[in-house]
Amino acid sequence: MMRALVVTVAVAPAVLLGCRRVETPPSANVVLASAAKLPSEPSDAAWNAAPEYVAKLIPQDLVDPRLMTASTAELRVRALSDGSRAAFRLEWRDETPDDMSATARFADACAVQFPAAVEPTVPSPQMGEAGRPVAITYWSASWQAFVDGRGNSLQDIYPNAAIDHYPFEAASLKSGSAEQQAMAARYAPAHALGNDLAGPRKLPVQDLIAEGPGTLSPVASTDSDGRGSRTQDGWAVVIRRQLPAGFAEQLHTQIAFAVWEGSHEEVGARKMRTAWITLTNQEKP
Amino acid sequence: MARVYNWQIRRQMSYWYPENRPQKQFAAVFDINKCIACQTCTLACKTTWTSGKGQEYMLWNNVESKPYGFYPLMWDSKLLGMLGPQAWNKETFAGRTIFEAAPAGERVLGWRPAEFDYAYPNVGEDDCAGTVEHGVSLHGPHMLWFYYLARICNHCTYPACLASCPRASIYKRPEDGIVLLDQGRCRGYRECTKACPYKKVFFNPLTGTSEKCIACYPKIEQGIQPQCFVNCIGKIRLAGWISTPEKAREDNPIDYLVHVKKVALPLFPQFGLEPNVYYIPPVHAPAKFLQQMFGPGVQAAIDAYRSAAQDEKLAGLLGLFGSTERVVPRFAQEKDWVTAREEDGKEILRVPLREPIYIREAFDKKYQVVRTNCP
Ligand code: SF4
Numbered sequence: 001m002m003r004a005l006v007v008t009v010a011v012a013p014a015v016l017l018g019c020r021r022v023e024t025p026p027s028a029n030v031v032l033a034s035a036a037k038l039p040s041e042p043s044d045a046a047w048n049a050a051p052e053y054v055a056k057l058i059p060q061d062l063v064d065p066r067l068m069t070a071s072t073a074e075l076r077v078r079a080l081s082d083g084s085r086a087a088f089r090l091e092w093r094d095e096t097p098d099d100m101s102a103t104a105r106f107a108d109a110c111a112v113q114f115p116a117a118v119e120p121t122v123p124s125p126q127m128g129e130a131g132r133p134v135a136i137t138y139w140s141a142s143w144q145a146f147v148d149g150r151g152n153s154l155q156d157i158y159p160n161a162a163i164d165h166y167p168f169e170a171a172s173l174k175s176g177s178a179e180q181q182a183m184a185a186r187y188a189p190a191h192a193l194g195n196d197l198a199g200p201r202k203l204p205v206q207d208l209i210a211e212g213p214g215t216l217s218p219v220a221s222t223d224s225d226g227r228g229s230r231t232q233d234g235w236a237v238v239i240r241r242q243l244p245a246g247f248a249e250q251l252h253t254q255i256a257f258a259v260w261e262g263s264h265e266e267v268g269a270r271k272m273r274t275a276w277i278t279l280t281n282q283e284k285p
Numbered sequence: 286m287a288r289v290y291n292w293q294i295r296r297q298m299s300y301w302y303p304e305n306r307p308q309k310q311f312a313a314v315f316d317i318n319k320c321i322a323c324q325t326c327t328l329a330c331k332t333t334w335t336s337g338k339g340q341e342y343m344l345w346n347n348v349e350s351k352p353y354g355f356y357p358l359m360w361d362s363k364l365l366g367m368l369g370p371q372a373w374n375k376e377t378f379a380g381r382t383i384f385e386a387a388p389a390g391e392r393v394l395g396w397r398p399a400e401f402d403y404a405y406p407n408v409g410e411d412d413c414a415g416t417v418e419h420g421v422s423l424h425g426p427h428m429l430w431f432y433y434l435a436r437i438c439n440h441c442t443y444p445a446c447l448a449s450c451p452r453a454s455i456y457k458r459p460e461d462g463i464v465l466l467d468q469g470r471c472r473g474y475r476e477c478t479k480a481c482p483y484k485k486v487f488f489n490p491l492t493g494t495s496e497k498c499i500a501c502y503p504k505i506e507q508g509i510q511p512q513c514f515v516n517c518i519g520k521i522r523l524a525g526w527i528s529t530p531e532k533a534r535e536d537n538p539i540d541y542l543v544h545v546k547k548v549a550l551p552l553f554p555q556f557g558l559e560p561n562v563y564y565i566p567p568v569h570a571p572a573k574f575l576q577q578m579f580g581p582g583v584q585a586a587i588d589a590y591r592s593a594a595q596d597e598k599l600a601g602l603l604g605l606f607g608s609t610e611r612v613v614p615r616f617a618q619e620k621d622w623v624t625a626r627e628e629d630g631k632e633i634l635r636v637p638l639r640e641p642i643y644i645r646e647a648f649d650k651k652y653q654v655v656r657t658n659c660p
């Protein structure tokens with residue numbers, strides 16, 4: 001009996017260590033450790049090879065609309081690279097999982113940002129500037145929920161909702177026919193324009209480009225991927241993407257992060273963010 | 286913020302963008318006295334534009350009973366409460382608009398309704414102000430009253446929705462002043478649903494974008510009035526074009542009603558948006574309540590409306606409401622007729638000032654039957 005108790009006590013710190021993985025000391029900047037294969041899961045043991053950087057977050061309070069009260073304090077970042085692509089794991093505390101976007105509900109989200117090209121001077125960390133774009137990959141908890149199987153119907157938001165009729169689902173229209181789909185598209189103009197901000201979604205992330213606040217636009221086709229999941233006290237999100245052009249030669253650039261806390265109605269410009277942080281390759285031993 | 290001129294409050298005010306009026310401004314007059322709350326307008330809009338998935342709760346057109354009807358819940362009283370008491374100095378607004386009252390970090394003073402605030406579109410229907418006590422009698426204005434307020438997007442000259450969008454996804458068309466929300470550009474930030482004081486932008490949770498009234502612009506482009514106008518059973522609506530007061534034309538129906546006769550008034554002009562749907566206020570409701578909603582011109586508007594029986598031009602123009610599908614840019618009244626005209630003067634249709642009365646013999650000799658005449 002006594003023995004069993006001792007074993008339990010001894011195991012507990014090991015479990016905690018497994019979560020926080022403090023074996024590498026915190027890093028002074030974001031360092032890309034090399035990896036033969038980039039992990040897709042936040043829980044992959046491969047992340048242990050990368051040093052952890054703790055990014056302090058500040059509210060976006062430079063351009064209106066601003067975030068006037070701070071929320072998420074910090075972000076823990078680990079980074080891996082296979083030479084051409086990089087994988088980032090972003091972890092932060094968030095006790096209120098918000099994975100749905102509805103009229104007055106906002107989803108948790110995060111993003112990584114680079115100067116679009118590695119140059120001697122960097123564009124403004126605040127979404128870049130005209131002629132000097134920044135490249136962004138954005139992950140949303142709501143998109144993750146769609147990827148993980150949540151449907152995109154009214155009942156997925158309001159389970160007891162009853163709907164009499166949608167005209168494009170009339171019995172006289174053959175389901176799936178060109179005529180039927182054209183009619184459905186007329187009542188969903190954002191879908192018709194390919195602006196897929198809700199479900200169904202293949203990816204929980206989107207690649208974007210910006211040249212200053214208010215100019216954010218998706219690139220023609222997202223090349224990044226990612227996956228986020230809940231941890232005990234928040235989110236862990238993997239974002240895998242191309243390193244910016246010129247990184248292979250310079251071996252350093254800048255990176256910035258942002259986190260949106262859905263329960264705090266954070267969306268768009270209302271977010272917690274970092275300034276530029278140096279991103280380097282880990283020295284080869 | 287820029288300084289712009291808002292003629293409805295007769296002063297300069299702050300706005301996010303500089304003054305940039307369209308070549309023409311879409312506008313409408315709604316005669317509240319004729320609305321019967323049949324909601325045909327609401328359904329005409331719903332079936333045309335918002336029958337899609339994620340649009341279920343949206344009513345780009347709604348009709349609510351004032352004082353207790355709201356869609357969404359408390360849309361106007363909540364903002365009035367946030368602004369606190371505000372004063373007019375005669376016809377000049379001496380208080381703060383929602384742009385001037387914007388707190389730090391915001392472009393506009395606004396609030397975002399909760400989801401359930403949209404769940405009762407017909408709350409307060411036909412509920413009158415006060416309780417029916419012994420001794421209540423009918424006189425004007427009524428001791429107990431309610432009226433119907435039909436609402437669409439006001440296609441404001443200074444839209445709060447447009448000002449609030451950090452991505453500039455909302456734009457005002459230079460050719461007709463219609464305010465549209467770009468469905469390809471919107472990223473669902475919902476700044477606009479918070480900023481529009483009239484709560485006429487709605488979030489579609491199944492596309493992730495916000496949507497709003499488009500003034501049936503494909504119809505307007507063809508010179509035809511929007512769906513909620515041509516389907517209006519009460520014939521309370523007239524669509525057209527409004528000029529700024531110094532350019533007002535006597536032969537432009539909207540200018541005539543708003544600027545010349547001053548019988549139609551904007552909704553909550555003190556918010557500062559220069560909304561372009563104008564209301565002929567209800568004659569039976571107390572002026573104090575109406576002044577809060579339509580500004581200081583209420584009593585003069587009611588007096589002008591009451592005098593329409595002696596004013597052939599005004600009476601004639603009121604007869605053009607609901608008489609044609611076409612937008613009526615010009616009109617003329619000559620003797621017993623009022624004509625709706627195109628901009629170039631071409632006649633669209635003519636309506637008699639007074640409908641002729643036909644009296645039939647009560648007994649039809651030919652068919653040997655007795656007939657009833659209706660007045
Ligand atoms: S159709 Fe006309 S009369 Fe009927 S509710 Fe609408 S505005 Fe009022």
Ligand code: SF4
Pocket residue numbers: 437438439440441444445446447464480481482483484485486497558
């Ligand atoms: S009524 Fe609201 S949605 Fe319409 S233009 Fe004005 S601010 Fe925008």
